Amino acid sequence: MSSVDARLAELNIVLPEPVAPVANYAPFVVTGNLVFISGQVSIGPNGLVTGKVGAALTIEQGIEAAQACGVNLIAQLKAACAGDLGRVRRVVKLGGFVNCNPDFVDQPKVVNGASDLMVAVFGDAGRHARAAVGAPALPLDAAVEVDGVFEIA
Amino acid sequence: MSSVDARLAELNIVLPEPVAPVANYAPFVVTGNLVFISGQVSIGPNGLVTGKVGAALTIEQGIEAAQACGVNLIAQLKAACAGDLGRVRRVVKLGGFVNCNPDFVDQPKVVNGASDLMVAVFGDAGRHARAAVGAPALPLDAAVEVDGVFEIA
Amino acid sequence: MSSVDARLAELNIVLPEPVAPVANYAPFVVTGNLVFISGQVSIGPNGLVTGKVGAALTIEQGIEAAQACGVNLIAQLKAACAGDLGRVRRVVKLGGFVNCNPDFVDQPKVVNGASDLMVAVFGDAGRHARAAVGAPALPLDAAVEVDGVFEIA
Numbered sequence: 001m002s003s004v005d006a007r008l009a010e011l012n013i014v015l016p017e018p019v020a021p022v023a024n025y026a027p028f029v030v031t032g033n034l035v036f037i038s039g040q041v042s043i044g045p046n047g048l049v050t051g052k053v054g055a056a057l058t059i060e061q062g063i064e065a066a067q068a069c070g071v072n073l074i075a076q077l078k079a080a081c082a083g084d085l086g087r088v089r090r091v092v093k094l095g096g097f098v099n100c101n102p103d104f105v106d107q108p109k110v111v112n113g114a115s116d117l118m119v120a121v122f123g124d125a126g127r128h129a130r131a132a133v134g135a136p137a138l139p140l141d142a143a144v145e146v147d148g149v150f151e152i153a
Numbered sequence: 154m155s156s157v158d159a160r161l162a163e164l165n166i167v168l169p170e171p172v173a174p175v176a177n178y179a180p181f182v183v184t185g186n187l188v189f190i191s192g193q194v195s196i197g198p199n200g201l202v203t204g205k206v207g208a209a210l211t212i213e214q215g216i217e218a219a220q221a222c223g224v225n226l227i228a229q230l231k232a233a234c235a236g237d238l239g240r241v242r243r244v245v246k247l248g249g250f251v252n253c254n255p256d257f258v259d260q261p262k263v264v265n266g267a268s269d270l271m272v273a274v275f276g277d278a279g280r281h282a283r284a285a286v287g288a289p290a291l292p293l294d295a296a297v298e299v300d301g302v303f304e305i306a
Numbered sequence: 307m308s309s310v311d312a313r314l315a316e317l318n319i320v321l322p323e324p325v326a327p328v329a330n331y332a333p334f335v336v337t338g339n340l341v342f343i344s345g346q347v348s349i350g351p352n353g354l355v356t357g358k359v360g361a362a363l364t365i366e367q368g369i370e371a372a373q374a375c376g377v378n379l380i381a382q383l384k385a386a387c388a389g390d391l392g393r394v395r396r397v398v399k400l401g402g403f404v405n406c407n408p409d410f411v412d413q414p415k416v417v418n419g420a421s422d423l424m425v426a427v428f429g430d431a432g433r434h435a436r437a438a439v440g441a442p443a444l445p446l447d448a449a450v451e452v453d454g455v456f457e458i459a
Contacts, residue, residue, distance in 0.1 A: 023265045024272040026280040029245045031187065031304045034337065036246040039284030052255070092335045093342040097286045101255070102358070102407070102442045112329045119330040127332040131345030131453040133403045134443035136255045137287035147284040151337045176418045177425040179433040182398045184340065184457045189399040192437030205408070250439045254408070289408045290440035300437040 002086030007121055008074075015075040019043070028080045034092070035080045035150040040072035041142035050141040054104035057143055062106075066096065066113030069146035073114070074121060081152055090151040091118045091128040097135040097145045107132040114146050155239030160274055161227075168228040172196070181233045187245070188233045188303045193225035194295035203294040207257035210296055215259075219249065219266030222299035226267070227274060230303055243304040244271045244281040250288040250298045260285040267299045308392030313427055314380075321381040325349070334386045340398070341386045341456045346378035347448035356447040360410035363449055368412075372402065372419030375452035379420070380427060387458055396457040397424045397434040403441040403451045413438040420452045 008015065018027055021038065028037045042049040042065035053062030073094075074085070081087040096111035098104070111132040118126035128148075138145050161168065171180055174191065181190045195202040195218035206215030226247075227238070234240040249264035251257070264285040271279035281301075291298050314321065324333055327344065334343045348355040348371035359368030379400075380391075387393040402417035404410070417438040424432035434454075444451050 023261060024268045024280065025247070025283045027282070029243060029280075029282045031243060031245050032185070032338070036282040036302065038282040039286070090335060090337060092337050094331070095284065097284075100443055102289075104443045105445060105447045107443070108329060108445045115330045127330065127335075129333070129335045129342040129344040129453070130331045131401065131403075131451065132445055133345070133441045133451060135286045136289040136408075136442040137253055137257045137260070139258060139261045139285055141258045145284065145286060147282070149342065176414060177421045177433065178400070178436045180435070182396060182433075182435045184396060184398050185338070189435040189455065191435040192439070248437065250437075255442075288439045289442040290406055290410050290413070292411060292414045292438055294411045298437065298439060300435070 002084060004085035004121060011120055013071060015078060018075040018079045027076045030080055033151050035152055037073055037076045037148045039145045039147040040069045041139055042068045042144045043072060044068035048140060049143045051143055052099050052101055053110055053143055054100050059106055059109055062110040062143055063113035065143040066110050067117050069144050070114035070117035073146060073148050077150055087153045088122060088150060089153055091122060091126045092149040092151050094128050094130040095147045096130060096132040097138060099138045099143050100134045104134060107134055155237060157238035157274060164273060166224060168231060171228040171232045180229045183233055186304050188305055190226055190229045190301045192298045192300040193222045194292055195221045195297045196225060197221035201293060202296045204296055205252050205254055206263055206296055207253050212259055212262055215263040215296055216266035218296040219263050220270050222297050223267035223270035226299060226301050234305055240306045241275060241303060242306055244275060244279045245302040245304050247281050247283040248300045249283060249285040250291060252291045252296050253287045257287060260287055308390060310391035310427060317426055319377060321384060324381040324385045333382045336386055339457050341458055343379055343382045343454045345451040345453040346375045347445055348374045348450045349378060350374035354446060355449045357449055358405050358407055359416055359449055360406050365412055365415055368416040368449055369419035371449040372416050373423050375450050376420035376423035379452060379454050383456055393459045394428060394456060395459055397428060397432045398455040398457050400434050400436040401453045402436060402438040403444060405444045405449050406440045410440060413440055
């Protein structure tokens with residue numbers, strides 16, 4: 001078990017089985033030392049978190065939704081590393097899309113749910129470049145979608 | 154003629170002349186083994202497909218629009234490979250933006266128009282990471298815009 | 307002083323102190339020869355430019371906002387190069403998000419504010435792949451957000 005797995009256990013985070021896409025795309029692609037991971041939506045232990053943040057959902061609920069995206073990214077990343085999260089060298093970039101109305105301006109607070117998770121799990125290697133933007137609508141009305149680029153050994 | 158060109162011919166896909174941007178950006182940039190291709194809008198044989206998917210356009214029309222984006226990506230990719238699509242090693246990542254209203258939730262179905270095309274043309278090498286999100290508006294009212302990252306030899 | 311710094315001076319562009327994120331993410335991450343820079347919002351000399359382009363803001367004001375994003379990207383890029391912009395080999399990709407209403411279709415004109423700046427500053431090395439899309443809302447109501455990928459020596 002890598003120290004990253006130990007840290008996940010300390011944080012009481014149980015990685016889900018990484019979800020296989022139902023269409024003609026892949027959950028991740030490895031090219032050189034980089035892993036590109038498909039946009040992960042806010043599926044948590046209780047299913048998909050849906051609705052517009054700042055309207056149907058509070059910011060706090062949005063943060064939890066973004067954290068769920070982050071957990072799903074790490075589950076895919078573990079698969080990309082053939083189960084060994086100790087191979088992760090750096091979280092390079094997260095792209096966070098927040099389902100919201102035109103008057104919502106707190107996308108950064110929401111996406112922090114994913115960003116804080118990466119640092120909690122990977123330490124300094126979890127600090128990443130990111131973009132956080134609003135989206136008028138997301139797949140299946142997901143509250144948040146986050147994709148990512150990672151560097152692995 | 155590469156086997157990829159043969160496959161395009163089997164699919165009755167005629168690549169358009171890759172469109173040169175009218176502004177200070179490039180259709181693609183090659184860095185190392187990666188090709189970053191600019192967002193391609195849904196220009197098909199009959200011109201630009203415009204309007205919001207799920208409103209002015211049906212999902213089926215949206216899928217065709219996404220396929221047109223995919224054809225345009227492959228046209229640019231061929232130029233990036235100096236005409237030899239046999240050099241393509243992997244479709245790494247597609248970013249799909251669907252012009253839609255706030256109540257539209259079928260972005261994945263729409264972007265499958267581009268994803269399915271990649272697998273039809275490149276086989277297993279066409280399976281890619283992707284994100285599919287909604288956009289409130291796209292350039293020139295395009296129905297879909299898709300950008301991409303590819304690995305070439 | 308690199309020739310790029312000289313060119314910035316000719317253009318009367320003063321790079322701001324690169325802003326450190328207030329959350330658990332980084333302004334940039336270097337992986338191999340690539341630098342991924344976080345989405346930079348339209349903070350100019352007079353503060354954050356806010357509002358929807360084509361509504362609260364004219365297209366011309368949107369272009370200036372995108373240019374401000376570009377200046378902020380270059381400031382982060384300089385930090386990523388330990389102060390030596392002569393190490394920049396290529397602007398690889400810009401991702402431009404324009405805060406707008408659903409009927410706005412001139413995202414490319416707006417994002418040209420950042421694209422033209424890159425070519426003015428870096429010459430041919432400034433020509434990049436890009437995507438330009440609309441967003442219903444951006445952080446702190448920023449008018450424009452642009453992230454980027456760059457190649458450095």
